[in-house]
Amino acid sequence: MSSKDIITLLHGAGGSYMHNLIKQIFMTLDDNFGDIGLQMLDDGAVINNVVFTTDSFIVRPIFFKGGDIGRLSVSGTVNDIAMMGGDPVALSLGVVIEEGFPIHDLEKIVNSIKNTALEAGVHIVTGDTKVMEKGSLDKIIINTSGIGFRSKQLDHDIETLRKTREPKEWLVPLNLRPGDKIIVSGTIGDHAIAILSSREGIGFEANVSSDVAPLNKLINGILEIGGVADAKDPTRGGLADLLNDWSEKSKLGIYIREEDIPVKDEVRAASEFMGMDILELGNEGKAVIAVSPEYVKDVLNELWSIPQGKDASVIGEVRKDIEGVILETSIGGKRYVGRPLGDPVPRIC
Amino acid sequence: MSSKDIITLLHGAGGSYMHNLIKQIFMTLDDNFGDIGLQMLDDGAVINNVVFTTDSFIVRPIFFKGGDIGRLSVSGTVNDIAMMGGDPVALSLGVVIEEGFPIHDLEKIVNSIKNTALEAGVHIVTGDTKVMEKGSLDKIIINTSGIGFRSKQLDHDIETLRKTREPKEWLVPLNLRPGDKIIVSGTIGDHAIAILSSREGIGFEANVSSDVAPLNKLINGILEIGGVADAKDPTRGGLADLLNDWSEKSKLGIYIREEDIPVKDEVRAASEFMGMDILELGNEGKAVIAVSPEYVKDVLNELWSIPQGKDASVIGEVRKDIEGVILETSIGGKRYVGRPLGDPVPRIC
Ligand SMILES: Nc1ncnc2c1ncn2[C@@H]1O[C@H](COP(=O)(O)OP(=O)(O)OP(=O)(O)O)[C@@H](O)[C@H]1O
Ligand SMILES: Nc1ncnc2c1ncn2[C@@H]1O[C@H](COP(=O)(O)OP(=O)(O)OP(=O)(O)O)[C@@H](O)[C@H]1O
Ligand SMILES: [Mg+2]
Ligand SMILES: [Mg+2]
Ligand SMILES: [Mg+2]
Ligand SMILES: [Mg+2]
């Protein structure tokens, strides 16, 4: 990337293009501040025990199967706080609206924000409203930022990790150790396929709903069990991006088995039809969790006990004898899983 | 406003249209949470002594006389935290970019963010990057949210207020008392006129720079003196909107004198030429401050000692014998100053 270049859709698609842009341009803002600061490139930052994160949402369509931009905006920020080990508490709501946008649709979105905030137990405490002239913005975009405080479940979890390692104080990739099992909390790819099939003129319709949901209660549930080294939400760029992130930051290898990855039949069919790699598809109601082996059974049982975790599965483990991310395919072969250039479906969040 | 209606530019312009939209739609999200929550409609919220605020920036042009969208994005959020009595500490940076945007311009913006953050002493700790297809967003918009902690200067200030009233714990309109003097920290209208005259084809060019600047150090300086009941930044909707806000929330009258309001000659000329009310013009580097009378002299001296406050003036006072906001005009008449429908200049921030 040279500074003569221009921004492309891939620069916002959660893969290697975006990561390079962030490293080359935005990381120049890093001044090494915070308990977990910009340099960690984690789901959020931690400053004086306050977890702080932000996401802007540009999803199309704004109402889709299984959710809408309002539910997405709350869930996304709640989940980034939860994935650090924080209890999300308060959210800001910045809306930018195109002139001519129906107030009725705005009401629907705000109602969905309200319900999702209630579900997650968070509060909208501040906001901002801007309007752009017709034609200068496609409908509406929403930014939510959020703050949370250290959860007491995290204290317990970090305590349990001390039996097998010297953990950091928060859920970060540096906590990963060889032998940790990798769990996904449910089926992969639902959100991206639901978004695609909610679009008009895309040429297929899959009977799949988005998984968009706040996961803070799910995360607190497993932290209460213990042995959780890190958790991360596989949003833009999917499992492939997330596991590469873990492998790079922990300097450990990750081995996963294709046949153990839960995927809905419709999602598999749709992604084959579209020629997309399921591992690169974005999710908005899933967590990927690295768990110390002796806690895996209990963590799975906890996940299975709640609706959002009923399809949770162990899909692989952290290894020191390999580098990068390796997938054992269903037919028994092995391949490296690279960082995607970007999510194959644009504007999913 | 009925839900059959559509969003207009005025709904984002900081006046009565926007306030009604916020009250009718967004206030339904209020669940009475926080030390200062959504219901207070203040510059930000306070949760467990954490000050939290957000603003999205859609200004055009993105580079203007005296500043750019980067400097604006940092200053705006820093100032909202400072106006509550918080020390701004950490900012999030959510950028949404149009496909095709020059990376060189992005670098310039990020550099400006970096310099302004340094000037204010705040840190960018987390962010988000999204890209929209060419034609679906006009160039770039930025959201900054921020957190701050209670400043020790605020403790001192609130202590001094106790001599004359029972103050709240933060800088809020409910601290206002009859007799408090109203100070503006400098000339009014510079930002809106600088933005206007930076636009092509607008038909005039004024030699005015935007005042955009972080004011956290200015605010801490006067809190250290004491007697400051409230501070607020007169952004969209200008002085007129701000003073109406104070009057409504404090249930007190506000009396101001036109000839005491500092206005640059070029700003006066430009606003006369455009038929705009200077009181309704947005500012991005000014504070309006309500001060207990016995501290006014020292607060003014403090303001005059720093560049950002050199034109600070007392423009009026809080009164209980009048209702609403009354302006004594230069020619000696009196008129009510209503809430503007919205800022006369669109997309100034
Ligand atoms: N514009 C930016 N400025 C500063 N940091 C950024 C910016 N964009 C992204 N980052 C940082 O890069 C990392 C990756 O960001 P990303 O948005 O992919 O994380 P995420 O929110 O967990 O994922 P998603 O946005 O898909 O939900 C985060 O640590 C984030 O703080
Ligand atoms: N979309 C929204 N959702 C919830 N609250 C909102 C929303 N928009 C505005 N508010 C609230 O309304 C009040 C006024 O918002 P406004 O943006 O005018 O304040 P400000 O940031 O101080 O001014 P400016 O945006 O001009 O800098 C604030 O308390 C803000 O939290
Ligand atoms: Mg995340
Ligand atoms: Mg996120
Ligand atoms: Mg605002
Ligand atoms: Mg403000």
Ligand SMILES: [Mg+2]
């Ligand atoms: Mg503001």
Ligand SMILES: [Mg+2]
């Ligand atoms: Mg993000």
